[in-house]
Amino acid sequence: MQLNFKKSYKFAFKSASYITLFFLGVFVLYHFFIAPLQLVFVFGFAFCLFLFSFLLIQYRVETFIYKRVKKIYDDVSLLENTSFRNQPITTDMATLTKEVQKFARDKKLEIETLKIREEYRREFLGNVSHELKTPLFTVQGYLLTLLDGAMDDKSIRKKYLQRAEKGVERLIYIVKDLDMITKLETGDIHLDxxxxxxxxxxxxxxxxxxxxxxxxxxxxxxxxxxxxxxxxxxxxxxxxxxxxxxxxxxxxxxxxxxxxxxxxxxxxxxxxxxxxxxxxxxxxxxxxxxxxxxxxxxxxxxxxxxxxxxxxxxxxxxxxxxxxxxxxxxxxxxxxxxxxxxxxxxx
Missing domain, CATH: 3.30.565.10 (Histidine kinase-like ATPase, C-terminal domain)
Structure with a gap:
């Protein structure tokens, strides 16, 4: 993964400045109270110390933060969020915070969407069950009545068969509508x-x-x-x-x-x-x-x-x-x- 280090330079600069000022102060005290030193040597040493401190602190900060931030990226990658996982690792805390917050918002929205879909699916299955159950039980009731002996009476037989037919017609009507709306929702329907x-x-x-x-x-x-x-x-x-x-x-x-x-x-x-x-x-x-x-x-x-x-x-x-x-x-x-x-x- 590509490294993208940005604002840690500010931290390294300040830390190196504090170290340099401390040793510069020591040299100044030494110059005035113990033995005089050449100013070129003092400022040259201060510059070298500053540069060394800056590079060392920057490297250590980058390594320290990178290891921990990389673990965050690795943990987030387990959630299979490709848009986050494929980004280069950044140790810029402000940028990282924004990325994690965006990731959290997206995940929250995804979870809420899944909950809505689950509720919709549960309600849809319940409604389908109810819509099919009513005509099915109607047809079954009339047919069972006929099988229990009502078939011998021609007038009752005709009436009950006609009512059973209406129940079957409603079942066909529901199934046809279900088939049509499924095709409409999936885009699998041709407009002439x-x-x-x-x-x-x-x-x-x-x-x-x-x-x-x-x-x-x-x-x-x-x-x-x-x-x-x-x-x-x-x-x-x-x-x-x-x-x-x-x-x-x-x-x-x-x-x-x-x-x-x-x-x-x-x-x-x-x-x-x-x-x-x-x-x-x-x-x-x-x-x-x-x-x-x-x-x-x-x-x-x-x-x-x-x-x-x-x-x-x-x-x-x-x-x-x-x-x-x-x-x-x-x-x-x-x-x-x-x-x-x-x-x-x-x-």
């Missing part, structure tokens, strides 16, 4: 970019969800009539999924007889923003920052009764970010919510 009419995509979503909204008497509507197409650039299928997930979310948490309104506005020269607004129950502030986490639910019991995988908003966030766009949320509890995302215009 094309020019498409965003108004048409939103209308398709309205048509698909019309019956779902009708069950709660919720009106799906545009904020105004869009007579002309609005052309955007993106993956049509995935953007349709984004709109679908956001509209489904607004229906799920919307109030009876409410509305879900979609508006499209020019943002800047080459961008538009799509706003999906509802007058539902709204979201409390403490939940907003976590809405896009996997399986995070504001109302844990109520949301599960509505079904879904708990991954809808997480998928939305990853798809939008995959397009290098932004998604925003504004909500007032008891008043309603607005989700919005940007898209690039197409000529």
């Amino acid at each position: 970019l094309s020019r498409f009419n965003i108004v048409e995509v939103i209308q398709n979503v309205f048509d698909l969800l019309e019956m779902k909204a009708a069950k709660k008497n919720i009106t799906l509507t545009f904020d105004t009539k869009y007579a002309k197409p609005i052309w955007t650039l993106g993956d049509r299928e995935k953007i349709q999924q984004v709109v679908t997930n956001l509209v489904v979310n607004s229906i799920k948490y919307g109030k009876e007889g409410g509305t879900t309104e979609v508006g499209i506005e020019d943002l800047i020269d080459n961008k538009i923003i799509v706003r999906i607004t509802d007058n539902g129950e709204g979201i409390e502030k403490q939940h907003i920052s976590r809405l896009f986490e996997r399986f995070y639910r504001v109302d844990k019991s109520g949301a599960r009764s509505e079904g879904g995988s708990g991954l809808g908003l997480a998928i939305v966030k990853h798809i939008i970010e995959g397009h290098n766009e932004k998604i925003y949320i504004e909500s007032q509890f008891g008043v309603g919510s607005e989700f919005s995302f940007t898209m690039e215009k197409a000529k």
Whole structure:
């Protein structure tokens, strides 16, 4: 390792000066009180003494500090921090202190990050277990009931098989969403970019969800009539999924007889923003920052009764970010919510 000695010279200089002054004082006393000495000899000896003392003290200090500092570097190297380990050894205490403090801060940040990830992993596994357990137990319950004798009754058999099928459909839905979000998070998903009419995509979503909204008497509507197409650039299928997930979310948490309104506005020269607004129950502030986490639910019991995988908003966030766009949320509890995302215009 390369040596990098800096500020120990100051220590050596002062120490050599003290030694030289001491012996110079002795010679002066000897000159005046015992026997006169030639001044050239005195100052020549003082200079040689100073130089010898300086070099000796500097060497000894460097050796003394280097041995101990090297042990610090060796101990730190055991922690496999390559950025610290590969640096040249310095015996400059100020520099060393800064390096060790930076190393300690980096390690503290790394440990805190690992703790957050561990907590996130534990919560994720618990959520996956819960989400899969509910439909699994539902299917198992109906099948066991049929095997215990209910199969002989045709009406019960059909009803229970239909309910078991719904449980299987929800399992498939959850697994598909898990597969998609895994691909999105690892970047292992292809975006098929094309020019498409965003108004048409939103209308398709309205048509698909019309019956779902009708069950709660919720009106799906545009904020105004869009007579002309609005052309955007993106993956049509995935953007349709984004709109679908956001509209489904607004229906799920919307109030009876409410509305879900979609508006499209020019943002800047080459961008538009799509706003999906509802007058539902709204979201409390403490939940907003976590809405896009996997399986995070504001109302844990109520949301599960509505079904879904708990991954809808997480998928939305990853798809939008995959397009290098932004998604925003504004909500007032008891008043309603607005989700919005940007898209690039197409000529």
